[in-house]
Amino acid sequence: MILIALFLGIIIFVGGFLLMPTKGQRLTVGGLGLIVLVASATLMIGNDNWHWGMHQHSETTTTNIASISPSKQLNVLVYQPIRKSNTEKVYVYRKATSKRRQHTAASLKTTNCVHYRRVSQAKMITKTTTWRYNNSFWRWLFSWTGTHHELIGHQNTFVLPQSWVTLSAHQAKWLSTAVKQREVAAKATMTQAVTAAVKQKVAADPSLTAQQVAQIKKQAEAMAQQAAQKQAATVLNQLVKQAKAQPVH
Numbered sequence: 001m002i003l004i005a006l007f008l009g010i011i012i013f014v015g016g017f018l019l020m021p022t023k024g025q026r027l028t029v030g031g032l033g034l035i036v037l038v039a040s041a042t043l044m045i046g047n048d049n050w051h052w053g054m055h056q057h058s059e060t061t062t063t064n065i066a067s068i069s070p071s072k073q074l075n076v077l078v079y080q081p082i083r084k085s086n087t088e089k090v091y092v093y094r095k096a097t098s099k100r101r102q103h104t105a106a107s108l109k110t111t112n113c114v115h116y117r118r119v120s121q122a123k124m125i126t127k128t129t130t131w132r133y134n135n136s137f138w139r140w141l142f143s144w145t146g147t148h149h150e151l152i153g154h155q156n157t158f159v160l161p162q163s164w165v166t167l168s169a170h171q172a173k174w175l176s177t178a179v180k181q182r183e184v185a186a187k188a189t190m191t192q193a194v195t196a197a198v199k200q201k202v203a204a205d206p207s208l209t210a211q212q213v214a215q216i217k218k219q220a221e222a223m224a225q226q227a228a229q230k231q232a233a234t235v236l237n238q239l240v241k242q243a244k245a246q247p248v249h
């Protein structure tokens with residue numbers, strides 16, 4: 001409607017000063033057109049720059065998220081710095097009900113923050129704020145002028161259990177490589193320990209049958225796995241600390 005009023009103001013203003021027969025009529029009609037023109041332009045500028053007739057409207061959604069780490073022992077939230085920045089980041093996550101990775105928007109209107117709480121489920125709370133018209137009159141007045149739900153910003157808040165860790169993509173890659181190397185070394189150590197235990201038993205009693213040797217090997221493997229599991233948490237915590245010490249880029 002404001003566009004129609006602006007167009008009519010121009011026509012009345014120009015037509016009044018050019019087409020009216022008397023000076024009084026020209027001033028009256030032209031002045032009326034000028035008032036409509038100025039009022040319409042002022043309202044459009046005010047709405048565009050200062051959002052006249054509008055208010056901020058916020059909506060909040062909560063999404064349960066899960067770690068993107070393949071390891072069940074480690075829950076990780078990964079971020080990627082934008083353009084080598086230490087403050088602007090894109091966070092990578094996945095919904096608890098999906099295996100597909102998602103990421104936050106790389107936009108100046110999107111802010112992200114991470115909080116650790118005593119909770120059991122990680123979640124992302126997204127607050128979306130937009131400009132909305134105060135009522136139907138203002139919406140009708142500025143119809144056909146463009147968007148009516150201009151985005152002010154997205155605020156993503158990640159609420160994580162205290163057992164989670166937050167790493168950059170570079171740090172997460174380093175950790176993944178270190179964990180794989182550690183697993184290979186642990187497997188080799190376990191194999192050596194089992195072999196040594198079996199040899200010791202056979203040397204002590206050469207009369208052992210093949211079935212007895214197999215049973216001894218099975219017991220040795222079980223003991224080695226238990227020992228490895230006890231050390232796994234400590235080793236993983238050490239690797240996480242080392243990963244955090246790596247450069248974020």
